[in-house]
Amino acid sequence: MFLHNLKYSLKTLFKNKMLIFWTYAFPLILGTFFYLAFSNIENSEKLDIIDIAIVDNEEFNNSIALKESFRNLSGENEQEQLFNIKYVDLAEAKTLLENDEIAGYLLVEDSPKVIVKTSGINETILKYVTEEIIQNEDVLTNIIEEKLNSTVIDGSIEEFIQNVREDAISMLDTSSLQIRDITSKKLSYTMIEFYTLIAMTALYGGIIGMTAINQNLANMSNNGKRIAVSPTNRIKIIFSSLLSSFIVQIIGLFILFMYTVFALKVDYGNNFPMIILLSLTGSLAGLSLGLAVGTIFKINENLKTGIIIAFTMLGSFLSGMMGITMKYIIDTNAPIVNKLNPVNMITDGFYSLYYYTTYNRFYFNIISLLIFSLIMIILSVLALRRQKYDSI
Amino acid sequence: MTVFKTFSQVLNKYKATVLMYTVMLVLFGGLNFKTSDNNVNFTASKPDVLIINEDENIGITKDFIDYLSEYTNIKDIENNEDSINDALFYRDVNYIIYIKPNFRESILSNSPNKDEQFKQLISSSDRTIVEIKTTGDYQASIADMLVNKYLHLADIYSNTFEDENEIINHIQKTLSLEVETELTSKVDTNTLSQVTFYYNFLSYSVLAGCVYVICLILSSFKNKEINKRTIISSMNYKSFNLKLLLSNCLFAIVLWLIYIILGFLLVGSIPTNYLIIYIINSFIFTICSVTIAFFISNLINNKNAINGIVNVVALGSSFLCGAFVPMEWLPDFVLKIAHVLPSYWYIKTNELLKGVEVFNSITLKPIITNMLVLIVFIIAFVVLTNIVTKLKLKK
Numbered sequence: 031m032f033l034h035n036l037k038y039s040l041k042t043l044f045k046n047k048m049l050i051f052w053t054y055a056f057p058l059i060l061g062t063f064f065y066l067a068f069s070n071i072e073n074s075e076k077l078d079i080i081d082i083a084i085v086d087n088e089e090f091n092n093s094i095a096l097k098e099s100f101r102n103l104s105g106e107n108e109q110e111q112l113f114n115i116k117y118v119d120l121a122e123a124k125t126l127l128e129n130d131e132i133a134g135y136l137l138v139e140d141s142p143k144v145i146v147k148t149s150g151i152n153e154t155i156l157k158y159v160t161e162e163i164i165q166n167e168d169v170l171t172n173i174i175e176e177k178l179n180s181t182v183i184d185g186s187i188e189e190f191i192q193n194v195r196e197d198a199i200s201m202l203d204t205s206s207l208q209i210r211d212i213t214s215k216k217l218s219y220t221m222i223e224f225y226t227l228i229a230m231t232a233l234y235g236g237i238i239g240m241t242a243i244n245q246n247l248a249n250m251s252n253n254g255k256r257i258a259v260s261p262t263n264r265i266k267i268i269f270s271s272l273l274s275s276f277i278v279q280i281i282g283l284f285i286l287f288m289y290t291v292f293a294l295k296v297d298y299g300n301n302f303p304m305i306i307l308l309s310l311t312g313s314l315a316g317l318s319l320g321l322a323v324g325t326i327f328k329i330n331e332n333l334k335t336g337i338i339i340a341f342t343m344l345g346s347f348l349s350g351m352m353g354i355t356m357k358y359i360i361d362t363n364a365p366i367v368n369k370l371n372p373v374n375m376i377t378d379g380f381y382s383l384y385y386y387t388t389y390n391r392f393y394f395n396i397i398s399l400l401i402f403s404l405i406m407i408i409l410s411v412l413a414l415r416r417q418k419y420d421s422i
Numbered sequence: 423m424t425v426f427k428t429f430s431q432v433l434n435k436y437k438a439t440v441l442m443y444t445v446m447l448v449l450f451g452g453l454n455f456k457t458s459d460n461n462v463n464f465t466a467s468k469p470d471v472l473i474i475n476e477d478e479n480i481g482i483t484k485d486f487i488d489y490l491s492e493y494t495n496i497k498d499i500e501n502n503e504d505s506i507n508d509a510l511f512y513r514d515v516n517y518i519i520y521i522k523p524n525f526r527e528s529i530l531s532n533s534p535n536k537d538e539q540f541k542q543l544i545s546s547s548d549r550t551i552v553e554i555k556t557t558g559d560y561q562a563s564i565a566d567m568l569v570n571k572y573l574h575l576a577d578i579y580s581n582t583f584e585d586e587n588e589i590i591n592h593i594q595k596t597l598s599l600e601v602e603t604e605l606t607s608k609v610d611t612n613t614l615s616q617v618t619f620y621y622n623f624l625s626y627s628v629l630a631g632c633v634y635v636i637c638l639i640l641s642s643f644k645n646k647e648i649n650k651r652t653i654i655s656s657m658n659y660k661s662f663n664l665k666l667l668l669s670n671c672l673f674a675i676v677l678w679l680i681y682i683i684l685g686f687l688l689v690g691s692i693p694t695n696y697l698i699i700y701i702i703n704s705f706i707f708t709i710c711s712v713t714i715a716f717f718i719s720n721l722i723n724n725k726n727a728i729n730g731i732v733n734v735v736a737l738g739s740s741f742l743c744g745a746f747v748p749m750e751w752l753p754d755f756v757l758k759i760a761h762v763l764p765s766y767w768y769i770k771t772n773e774l775l776k777g778v779e780v781f782n783s784i785t786l787k788p789i790i791t792n793m794l795v796l797i798v799f800i801i802a803f804v805v806l807t808n809i810v811t812k813l814k815l816k817k
Contacts, residue, residue: 051730059734063741070753075559127606130777147607151560154467158567160601168596169575173582198578207528207577209569212520213555219511358512362505385511391504 031262032270039242039274046241052339053238054282057231058289061224065294068220079114080152083126083135086117090138099163100136112159136160173198216297216385219354222377224296225384226351229376231286232312233342235279236320240334242275243268243324248419250324250331258419268414272317279313299383304392308383311399312376318406319372325413345373375399425665432642433673440635444677469561470495472506472515477525485590486521486572489597493568510555517565520553529589532580572597607779614696617689618776621700624681625745625765628704629711630736631677636670636715637728644723659811663716667804670712678708695781699789700772706796707768713803714764720810739765749773764799767792 043049084090084100091097104115116126123135127147134146134156144160146153177194178187244250246268248258257267287309290296298305319341323334348371350357357377360368368374379395386392433440471494477483490496497515499505509515528551552569556562575596579589643649643666652662682701718731739745743765744752752760760766771792778785 048726048730056730056733060737063737066756067741067747067752071747071751072559074751075557077560077563141602143602143604145604145606148605149467151467151564153603154564155567157601157603158564158571161599162567162571164601165571165575165596165599168599169578172592172596173578176582207552207573208550209552209554209573210550211556212553213510213558214507217511217557219513354512358508358514361508381511385507386504 032266035267036270036274039245039271040277042245043238043242043275043278049238049241053231053234053279054285057227057234057282057286061227061286061290061294064220064223064227068223071220072218077155079111080155081114081116081132082156083116083118083123083132085120085123085135085137087120087138089140090136093138093142095163095167096136096138096142096160099166103159112155170195170198214385216299218297221297221384222350222354222357222381224290224294225377225380226346226349226373227290228283228286228309228380229312229349229373230342230346230351231283232279232309232376233316233319233345233373234338235275235282235313235316236318236323236338236342237335238275238278239272239317239320240324240338241320241331242271243321244331244334246271247324248417249328272321275320276313276317279317280310283309283313297384298380301383304383304389305380308376308379308392308396311396311403312372312379315372315375315399315403315406318403318410321410322406322413325410342373345371349374349377369398372399372402375402425662426669428643429639429666429669432639435642436635436638439638443634444631444680467564468493468495469516469565470497470514471565472497472499472509472518473521474501474506474518475521476523477521481526481586482529482576482590483521483526485593486525486576489572490519490568494565510557513557513559516557516559516561517569518555519565519569522551522553525551529576529580530586532577613689613692614776617685617692617696617700618772619748620685620689621704621772622745622748622769624685624704625707625743625768626736626740627681628674628678628708629714629739629765630732632670632674632708632711633715633718633735634728634732635673635677636712637719637722637731638725639670640666640716640719641723641725641728644719653815659815660808663808663811667712667716667807670716671709674708674712678705696775696778699775703768703771703775703789703793706793706800707764710764710768710796710800710803713800713807717803717807717810720807720814739763742766744769744773764796767795767799 100113100115103111104113105111116132118126118135120137123132123137123145126132127135127145130147133150133152134144136156137143137145142160142164144153144157146156174191174194178191181190245253246257246264247254257264291298320338323337327334327337346352348356348360348368357368357374360374368378375395375398379392379399382389382391382395471490473487473490473496475483475487479487494517497509499509499515506518510518528549552573554566554569556566572593575593576589579592583589583592643652653659682704714735718735722728722731739760741747742752742756743749743760743763744757745765749757749769757766771789774789774792778789
């Protein structure tokens with residue numbers, strides 16, 4: 031009986047087009063949209079080579095420091111090329127700026143001046159770089175002055191100044207003070223979007239569980255009525271229905287994983303067993319949610335689906351599906367909300383596998399999911415016990 | 423009139439669902455507008471920085487922190503490693519600076535007249551005085567420049583001068599040399615980019631709202647019995663379609679008005695000439711959404727499929743055309759595909775409008791062209807709908 035029901039339950043689930051659309055196709059489509067929209071976002075936030083212009087007048091050509099420094103910063107073979115410079119006259123610089131072809135231009139008259147259209151990042155960098163060049167000149171003057179005052183010179187003054195200048199310039203290039211970059215290599219925040227997608231799919235699995243359980247409920251389907259009057263063990267039947275929906279759910283999740291890993295290049299971290307553990311626990315949470323909604327509410331199937339979808343979408347929203355900032359805002363300002371949100375438990379689990387080096391946060395999420403599932407199952411058992419109908 | 427009456431009766435029947443859906447979209451537009459505030463305005467030139475000072479806050483260490491406070495936004499985050507790492511991951515800060523305990527001592531030990539033995543002792547030890555974590559984006563690059571600049575100055579001046587105050591004074595004096603910067607544009611780009619973001623997002627809400635509600639209502643007209651009665655009536659199918667379309671437009675215009683009013687409440691005032699174009703553009707797009715919805719509803723017969731179609735159509739065109747993620751951040755090939763979708767032309771106009779300074783024939787030309795493309799889409803969808811209806815009638 032167990033196997034018989036399992037087989038037919040699987041068949042009916044796979045033949046339900048709406049069900050397969052929401053739990054199989056929709057996550058794949060949404061994942062593709064995410065990929066198309068977000069694949070470039072982190073690259074476009076990185077510093078690009080900035081187009082600027084310099085007014086090529088006499089004053090600029092006389093200022094060796096500015097001329098040399100900007101030439102170095104725009105050399106195409108330089109490792110850290112910062113600018114792409116056009117040397118033009120004032121009228122053309124103005125036109126270029128007007129047509130948004132450059133971020134700004136440098137005009138040297140009595141003192142250097144930066145002209146930009148609006149205030150922004152590229153404009154700020156142009157300003158800062160120009161300032162740094164002028165400040166470095168100031169440093170050289172100060173140091174030479176100090177050395178002239180404090181040392182007794184033997185030999186010609188020009189030679190001495192030349193030496194100090196060269197020393198100082200080499201110091202500007204190499205600092206004895208060290209900065210160490212200790213950033214983690216895994217900082218890709220768009221990954222969160224895909225984690226919420228997996229989480230959403232896991233909980234949408236609840237729809238599958240709910241549909242399967244409806245087949246066994248006397249008040250939901252004719253099939254259920256027949257089962258209710260038949261002399262079979264109800265626990266066996268319900269359990270095999272749940273197992274079949276769990277199988278359908280896992281297959282859907284597996285397809286989604288394959289698609290996101292191989293086609294969309296999503297990074298789930300390297301801990302394979304933990305990823306499986308989290309997916310199975312997440313699916314269990316979805317299944318138990320579907321079971322609870324299916325048994326507790328005495329309403330029609332569409333409304334039950336509506337409840338599961340609304341619950342999952344709200345959870346996805348709070349865990350960052352429509353903008354990852356939302357997850358951070360909730361996590362820092364109202365942590366209890368996301369600690370109770372099963373979508374976030376799954377999302378946060380993947381996040382901690384990807385970004386964290388320790389497993390405390392991961393296990394916390396796994397345990398939360400298990401507790402959530404347990405509560406849902408207990409509620410369903412209470413609702414299912416001793417169901418009897420005199421008439422329906 | 424008969425058609426419109428029936429339409430309003432059906433609308434009345436579904437009013438709870440329609441109202442709930444509309445409220446949800448409106449809320450979503452409003453909420454998203456506020457929370458996304460940070461992401462869109464990447465024009466702010468002060469990076470968000472977190473400083474973790476493990477040294478004493480005196481002398482040159484204090485001066486370094488004061489300097490950073492002047493040129494960056496110092497963030498205050500709970501001092502535990504997890505919160506700090508989370509803040510970096512979610513881009514709450516762009517740059518984290520750990521000032522090591524040996525910061526001040528290492529800089530001052532450069533001093534020219536210090537005991538040689540002491541110098542050697544220091545130079546043999548770890549010379550890392552600052553550790554950083556960076557998101558590697560634009561803002562972080564600025565923070566990087568600022569930190570490097572200060573440490574260079576500190577290094578050079580501490581090699582030349584002995585007294586800490588003298589070093590600090592020289593650093594401050596050098597840093598106070600600024601370059602004059604002149605702004606040529608008088609347009610308030612900040613508000614305009616916010617308005618543009620709002621109107622771009624509106625394309626999702628309007629499209630989703632129209633497709634969902636119109637498909638829902640029209641599915642009642644698709645009921646076999648009702649459909650048969652409509653067909654045998656004396657009304658021509660073209661005239662029937664037109665009347666139905668006009669009734670739908672009425673609903674859509676109400677929806678559109680709600681969003682325009684919400685826009686006023688959220689964003690406040692912008693120059694009238696900009697506002698007029700934003701409003702005209704969104705109006706044309708709303709009508710276009712109606713014709714899309716009308717076309718889709720003529721294609722499908724299954725009421726259960728509506729939800730799926732709404733999500734695929736509305737989310738699809740919003741993601742591909744830049745309603746959620748700004749157009750300039752989308753990959754080129756996505757934008758090429760997007761050309762076939764009406765949302766692209768609508769959003770393109772909003773983006774163009776953001777950069778306009780003077781309204782003349784040159785700046786207005788591309789905007790008007792985009793609007794014309796939208797109108798062509800409207801006509802195309804109406805014609806297609808009629809073709810579909812005719813084909814179905816022949817069957």
